[in-house]
Amino acid sequence: MKFVDVLLLIVSIVLIALIVLQKSDEDAANAFTGEKSDLYSNKKERGWDVLVQYLTAGFSIAFFVLAIVAQFLVSRFSI
8 A cells, every 4th residue: 555545545534524523504304394494594604613614625625636646656657
């Protein structure tokens, strides 16, 4: 296993954890009952929610870059 593969594995685990930590704005029961949704209301995120959102975006970009680099290395140096 190469260094890029290990780094990709670590980034993917952290990304999964960050996605699980995000707060859900929608109640799942409302999707089935058809009640009014506050999905498009003006709610500004503050504090921890903003930090988790930025970290998720950063780790998502890192994941895609590392996946492309890993694929390039596999196709370039495979026997």
